[in-house]
Amino acid sequence: MDELSRRRFLSLCSVLAACLPACSGITQRTRIASAFVVDPAVGDYGNTLRAVMRTVLPIGSPEFPLDINVLEERFLRMFPLEDERQFLPLQRTLTYFDHLDLAPHVAPPLVAAERIAVDVPVRTSEAEFRLQCAEKRNAESLACDAFFARFGPASHFSALDGNGQLAWLRLWAESQWSVKREFADRLRVLVCIAAYSADRMWLEIGYEGPLV
Numbered sequence: 279m280d281e282l283s284r285r286r287f288l289s290l291c292s293v294l295a296a297c298l299p300a301c302s303g304i305t306q307r308t309r310i311a312s313a314f315v316v317d318p319a320v321g322d323y324g325n326t327l328r329a330v331m332r333t334v335l336p337i338g339s340p341e342f343p344l345d346i347n348v349l350e351e352r353f354l355r356m357f358p359l360e361d362e363r364q365f366l367p368l369q370r371t372l373t374y375f376d377h378l379d380l381a382p383h384v385a386p387p388l389v390a391a392e393r394i395a396v397d398v399p400v401r402t403s404e405a406e407f408r409l410q411c412a413e414k415r416n417a418e419s420l421a422c423d424a425f426f427a428r429f430g431p432a433s434h435f436s437a438l439d440g441n442g443q444l445a446w447l448r449l450w451a452e453s454q455w456s457v458k459r460e461f462a463d464r465l466r467v468l469v470c471i472a473a474y475s476a477d478r479m480w481l482e483i484g485y486e487g488p489l490v
Contacts, residue, residue, distance in 0.1 A: 323372035325436040327353070330372075333443045334469045343478045353472040371461060376435045378446065382422040384415045384455075391457045414454035421449055 331349055336342045344352075359365040374380060389411055398407045426432075429442040438446060450462035473479060480487055
């Protein structure tokens with residue numbers, strides 16, 4: 279895994295979030311994307327963030343020293359989503375991630391974000407990119423079909439059970455679309471940073487603390 283860059287992560291969120299409003303007219307099932315033009319309320323992404331934390335970490339286990347409230351407070355102190363404008367794209371992308379019904383329909387805005395991520399036409403030709411997109415659409419459709427066949431027609435990540443949430447996060451992490459893979463990876467890393475930087479975790483991971 280390459281070195282985590284908060285700037286790179288936020289720029290990725292910006293690419294996705296900036297494209298999302300254009301989804302509203304693509305299909306009926308993507309109508310909710312138009313709501314991302316405005317700032318999401320805490321309730322629109324807070325449950326999603328907490329659900330991701332429970333998916334990534336063994337919260338609730340007797341051996342894990344942080345509860346969900348402490349972890350969320352640490353995360354929001356380190357990455358102040360509500361206080362700094364630069365985190366607005368992260369809020370929007372968390373909201374997008376939560377809406378399962380957006381994923382099976384690969385709308386042009388997601389393709390536009392992928393175009394930037396893979397650096398067309400510098401690193402990939404237009405013809406190669408079109409061929410790759412066709413293959414990615416097919417793979418994403420099959421993956422989503424398999425997910426919904428297993429877990430049912432749920433509409434929100436935060437409403438899934440633990441197994442469903444793990445499967446959805448893994449679906450993003452293993453997506454053919456690089457922007458979705460990178461977002462899932464960086465979100466997991468940020469959650470782990472918030473957790474394992476807590477001094478309460480040091481004993482559990484064998485860290486004796488700073489020398490000074």
